[in-house]
Amino acid sequence: xxxxxxxxxxxxxxxxxxxxxxxxxxxxxxxxxxxxxxxxxxxxxxxxxxxxxxxxxxxxxxxxxxxxxxxxxxxxxxxxxxxxxxxxxxxxxxxxxxxxxxxxxxxxxxxxxxxxxxxxxxxxxxxxxxxxxxxxxxxxxxxxxxxxxxxxxxxxxxxxxxxxxxxxxxxxxxxxxxxxxxxxxxxxxxxxxxxxxxxxxxxxxxxxxxxxxxxxxxxxxxxxxxxxxxxxxxxxxxxxxxxxxxxxxxxxxxxxxxxxxxxxxxxxxxxxxxxxxxxxxxxxxxxxxxxxxxxxxxxxxxxxxxxxxxxxxxxxxxxxxxxxxxxxxxxxxxxx
Amino acid sequence: xxxxxxxxxxxxxxxxxxxxxxxxxxxxxxxxxxxxxxxxxxxxxxxxxxxxxxxxxxxxxxxxxxxxxxxxxxxxxxxxxxxxxxxxxxxxxxxxxxxxxxxxxxxxxxxxxxxxxxxxxxxxxxxxxxxxxxxxxxxxxxxxxxxxxxxxxxxxxxxxxxxxxxxxxxxxxxxxxxxxxxxxxxxxxxxxxxxxxxxxxxxxxxxxxxxxxxxxxxxxxxxxxxxxxxxxxxxxxxxxxxxxxxxxxxxxxxxxxxxxxxxxxxxxxxxxxxxxxxxxxxxxxxxxxxxxxxxxxxxxxxxxxxxxxxxxxxxxxxxxxxx
Numbered sequence: 179x180x181x182x183x184x185x186x187x188x189x190x191x192x193x194x195x196x197x198x199x200x201x202x203x204x205x206x207x208x209x210x211x212x213x214x215x216x217x218x219x220x221x222x223x224x225x226x227x228x229x230x231x232x233x234x235x236x237x238x239x240x241x242x243x244x245x246x247x248x249x250x251x252x253x254x255x256x257x258x259x260x261x262x263x264x265x266x267x268x269x270x271x272x273x274x275x276x277x278x279x280x281x282x283x284x285x286x287x288x289x290x291x292x293x294x295x296x297x298x299x300x301x302x303x304x305x306x307x308x309x310x311x312x313x314x315x316x317x318x319x320x321x322x323x324x325x326x327x328x329x330x331x332x333x334x335x336x337x338x339x340x341x342x343x344x345x346x347x348x349x350x351x352x353x354x355x356x357x358x359x360x361x362x363x364x365x366x367x368x369x370x371x372x373x374x375x376x377x378x379x380x381x382x383x384x385x386x387x388x389x390x391x392x393x394x395x396x397x398x399x400x401x402x403x404x405x406x407x408x409x410x411x412x413x414x415x416x417x418x419x420x421x422x423x424x425x426x427x428x429x430x431x432x433x434x435x436x437x438x439x440x441x442x443x444x445x446x447x448x449x450x451x452x453x454x455x456x457x458x459x460x461x462x463x464x465x466x467x468x469x470x471x472x473x474x475x476x477x478x479x480x481x482x483x484x485x486x487x488x489x490x491x492x493x494x495x496x497x498x499x500x501x502x503x504x505x506x507x508x509x510x511x512x513x514x
Numbered sequence: 515x516x517x518x519x520x521x522x523x524x525x526x527x528x529x530x531x532x533x534x535x536x537x538x539x540x541x542x543x544x545x546x547x548x549x550x551x552x553x554x555x556x557x558x559x560x561x562x563x564x565x566x567x568x569x570x571x572x573x574x575x576x577x578x579x580x581x582x583x584x585x586x587x588x589x590x591x592x593x594x595x596x597x598x599x600x601x602x603x604x605x606x607x608x609x610x611x612x613x614x615x616x617x618x619x620x621x622x623x624x625x626x627x628x629x630x631x632x633x634x635x636x637x638x639x640x641x642x643x644x645x646x647x648x649x650x651x652x653x654x655x656x657x658x659x660x661x662x663x664x665x666x667x668x669x670x671x672x673x674x675x676x677x678x679x680x681x682x683x684x685x686x687x688x689x690x691x692x693x694x695x696x697x698x699x700x701x702x703x704x705x706x707x708x709x710x711x712x713x714x715x716x717x718x719x720x721x722x723x724x725x726x727x728x729x730x731x732x733x734x735x736x737x738x739x740x741x742x743x744x745x746x747x748x749x750x751x752x753x754x755x756x757x758x759x760x761x762x763x764x765x766x767x768x769x770x771x772x773x774x775x776x777x778x779x780x781x782x783x784x785x786x787x788x789x790x791x792x793x794x795x796x797x798x799x800x801x802x803x804x805x806x807x808x809x810x811x812x813x814x815x816x817x818x819x820x821x822x823x824x825x826x827x828x829x830x831x832x833x834x835x836x837x
Contacts, residue, residue, distance in 0.1 A: 241585070272618070273618070274616060274617050274618040274620070275618030275619070276618075277615055277616050277617075277618055278616045278617065278618070282616050282617070284616070284617035284618065284620050284621060285620070286617075286620040286621060291584060291621070292613075292616075292617065294609075296604055296608045296609075299577070299604055299605065299608055299609060301577070302573060302574045302575070302576070302577020302578050302580070302581065302605060303577050303578070303580050303581040303584065303605075303609060304581060305574070305577070305578045305581060306577060306578035306579060306580055306581020306582040306583070306584065306585065306589075307581040307582070307584060307585040308581070308585075309578055309581065309582050309585070309587075310581065310582040310583075310584070310585025310586055310587045311585060313537065313563065313582075313587060314535075314585075314586065314587070320581075332571075332573060333573050333574060333577065333604070336569070336571035336573055336574025336575075336577075337574055337577070337578075339569050339571065339574070340568070340569060340571065340574050340575065340578060343569065497615075497619070498614050498615045498618065498619035499614070499615050499653050499654055500614070500654070500656070500678050501614070501622065501676075501677040501678055504752040507705050507752060508705055508706065508752060508754055508756065
């Protein structure tokens, strides 16, 4: 697809979103070193075109499940950056009230069903959401993101089999960044061609350049439309690369600096797209600077929102373990 | 009169008739009629969308149940046995149990998982264990263990009406048991223990497969002039300590009969909870009758010897009377 099909306004919107995700992540790393954000923090830098392309191709009624590397997905889906940042601070104003942190972002309003940190664990849940939609006659796609590492898990195969068998409206989105944490694809898969796997379950699959936001948007829109129309599940393998460490604890002993440098220099999804926009005459220095200013403002505001947030009250620790506290259950009973 | 199996089927049928969000899925629930024939005939009545045969993929279809519950359905997932359920523990512990709390209360998982449990049928060490305590350990889920025909029906109805994930453990020896079933009666509170036989001298605590053994033991003890009170725990999470403590406060002695293993098991949890609440009411140590610490063997005489027996319950009760 050419840029012309996308249109100038949309294209600039994509750029703005990718820059937002990147600056948000850079800020998160900074806040991590200041110990404002704790626990695990998995940055999405380098992979922005996947989430931006995919989310722009989905509809509000679609369901989304993502992994523990999901800040970008959450923000582009429409969750407030402040609510995401506050979650990482652990504040009650966070999108999961500070109970989930970086890896467990949730938003009922945006049909964002998490933030899953058990690799492969989200896939069966996605199948169930799609089954519910089918049984209720809801016309919607369940978009399920996972990494290349997840394709080793039994749950991946179980989920693809059920979705294929029952022709459910699931769009499987494999974000292949070539490493399962620190283990390179060739070292953990008997057949490193992930694209071969969906065929075993009768699911059509396509490999997409995940560094090209336009290609991602086109492929996801095409696949999602077919899924939505009742054509059964589809699978996209989105080829991408993680520019930063797996998490903030990762010393990156498993890949060379040269390899990372090469990807950054040659395949940066933001720089590549920016060059295309400039070539098309849709972007100049002033417009690019405006995007940076706007994004900086949004990130700053997100941090302010997180800083200003309150901590959850200690007495609420056991709230939401059950619909009703256990003490109340035993007092009031559960008679129908 | 109805069998335990028919009582569960009656509940499933009523739920499916009343609420179109309810559906049943699991291995062989449809064409085969259910491994324990619980769902026999339901496929013809409700069709393959709502009586859904699944692939042999416990983690997959329990996870799909979680997703369907998140998506507004009221799924009932049948797992063939508690041994097989171990393949689904990731979904249970990491997803079903966490979703409400971890999402800050935004999402709930009104899922019901039913499964057969327990030994006694000579099906050896991969089909006979009682692993209910693995589930009862986990905050966020609820665990029911019906011991009577009435509870078998009522608890399935109540589990589906509940907004949280509820696990129903059906002892495999009980499916053929018959008993009174009143389909009109208001069901008992599912979370509370019930005194099935009043007595003054010692409290016998059992549930699901061990309630019958407790009642038999109480009969035998009565012939020797000992009046045992039998408490049916019914719900393994949350545990109704107020009812247990009230009974022990009356009898001052207790024997817990648990088909699980002793080490790290529910019986130990019940002992600890009673100790915390009514230590000074006790006239002697609480006793446990549990399954021997072995994988359940196939040979009948060995299996019978491994599982809790009425004789051992009687002996433990007498021991407790000696202080």
